Amino acid sequence: xxxxxxxxxxxxxxxxxxxxxxxxxxxxxxxxxxxxxxxxxxxxxxxxxxxxxxxxxxxxxxxxxxxxxxxxxxxxxxxxxxxxxxxxxxxxxxxxxxxxxxxxxxxxxxxxxxxxxxxxxxxxxxxxxxxxxxxxxxxxxxxxxxxxxxxxxxxxxxxxxxxxxxxxxxxxxxxxxxxxxxxxxxxxxxxxxxxxxxxxxxxxxxxxxxxxxxxxxx
Amino acid sequence: xxxxxxxxxxxxxxxxxxxxxxxxxxxxxxxxxxxxxxxxxxxxxxxxxxxxxxxxxxxxxxxxxxxxxxxxxxxxxxxxxxxxxxxxxxxxxxxxxxxxxxxxxxxxxxxxxxxxxxxxxxxxxxxxxxxxxxxxxxxxxxxxxxxxxxxxxxxxxxxxxxxxxxxxxxxxxxxxxxxxxxxxxxxxxxxx
Numbered sequence: 024x025x026x027x028x029x030x031x032x033x034x035x036x037x038x039x040x041x042x043x044x045x046x047x048x049x050x051x052x053x054x055x056x057x058x059x060x061x062x063x064x065x066x067x068x069x070x071x072x073x074x075x076x077x078x079x080x081x082x083x084x085x086x087x088x089x090x091x092x093x094x095x096x097x098x099x100x101x102x103x104x105x106x107x108x109x110x111x112x113x114x115x116x117x118x119x120x121x122x123x124x125x126x127x128x129x130x131x132x133x134x135x136x137x138x139x140x141x142x143x144x145x146x147x148x149x150x151x152x153x154x155x156x157x158x159x160x161x162x163x164x165x166x167x168x169x170x171x172x173x174x175x176x177x178x179x180x181x182x183x184x185x186x187x188x189x190x191x192x193x194x195x196x197x198x199x200x201x202x203x204x205x206x207x208x209x210x211x212x213x214x215x216x217x218x219x220x221x222x223x224x225x226x227x228x229x230x231x232x233x234x235x236x237x238x239x240x241x
Numbered sequence: 242x243x244x245x246x247x248x249x250x251x252x253x254x255x256x257x258x259x260x261x262x263x264x265x266x267x268x269x270x271x272x273x274x275x276x277x278x279x280x281x282x283x284x285x286x287x288x289x290x291x292x293x294x295x296x297x298x299x300x301x302x303x304x305x306x307x308x309x310x311x312x313x314x315x316x317x318x319x320x321x322x323x324x325x326x327x328x329x330x331x332x333x334x335x336x337x338x339x340x341x342x343x344x345x346x347x348x349x350x351x352x353x354x355x356x357x358x359x360x361x362x363x364x365x366x367x368x369x370x371x372x373x374x375x376x377x378x379x380x381x382x383x384x385x386x387x388x389x390x391x392x393x394x395x396x397x398x399x400x401x402x403x404x405x406x407x408x409x410x411x412x413x414x415x416x417x418x419x420x421x422x423x424x425x426x427x428x429x430x431x432x433x
Binding site: 063064066067068069070072073074076077078080081084085087088091092094095109112113114115116117118119122123125126127128129130131132133134135136137139140141148151153154155157158159160161162163165166169170173224225226 | 244246247249250251252253254255257258259260261262263264265266267268269271272273274280281282283284285286287288291301302304305308309311312314315316318319322384386387390391394398399402413414415416417418419420421422
């Protein structure tokens, strides 16, 4: 197990195959179109952050409402330790380091939430082109990995395969029993071609880069 | 789950985030004394503010209303997470004698069987989504790792979908197809 050969694919050349960049309005109709819809369908729904924020709001507002209403009704229900909090805030000055740290933390949490909301996020499903209008199709990232691994495993001179799909990149690591470095790089080339062909057959809405690494295990 | 929820989640996160940024920035601004006419050395809760809260009749009732409104919005936000756009029943035109309903399961089971016959498809799960008047189809397909993609795609988006569209007498049938592979991708025991 020694040398490592690398063979990194370049995204397809312009003008050539069917999926290149974001199609124009006309072209998008031809390829099954509405890339905006396509992208949104598979976008993460941000359920976990939303549920955390909503749950915190529920707890805090429920306690506050209960405390205030109890106080208005003449009862004491000091769940939030309102008196202690008031005393503490009355004794704390804005320029106190504690106040500044709290302010900074609040700003950071706010920024985090806004970024979470704005960043599209990494979809678990990768969109595929589809000729039919009204159809949005996608393949899971694991599925994509599997397709790449199967394509690579069929290549002559490949005996072990590992594939990863992340972002717009598919990385394939293969082992070859061939000892000669020229043979190994030929395997790398063939593997890359095979995986690229498989990706072409899938017809991904946004092309991926294929990178192949070959290890000589012989 | 549903796309409206996704949009709502992002909007809610933005609103809460912006409010937090504003509040934190105000606190920092006062702390560093950059806000004119508001000295940084003053206490966070000043004596006049406390007096106002205790003497003004409106203060605590308004605070209670605000807390309740926030509570209601937050509870709703939490509940819509479970909202799905699945339709359980379909309306079938039964003439003037009244409305006839058909469980969506009848249709989706047929679609699943139909899809499972497509080239390279091992299993399929269909769900009708959207509204009864304008249903859409969600199809989760488990495919063979050596599926012939172009054929499978034409089979599903063509035959399966058209059959359903004809059966429901719809002009349009928005469809989302999600393909997964039968094996744990990339670490297929046959390959490694």
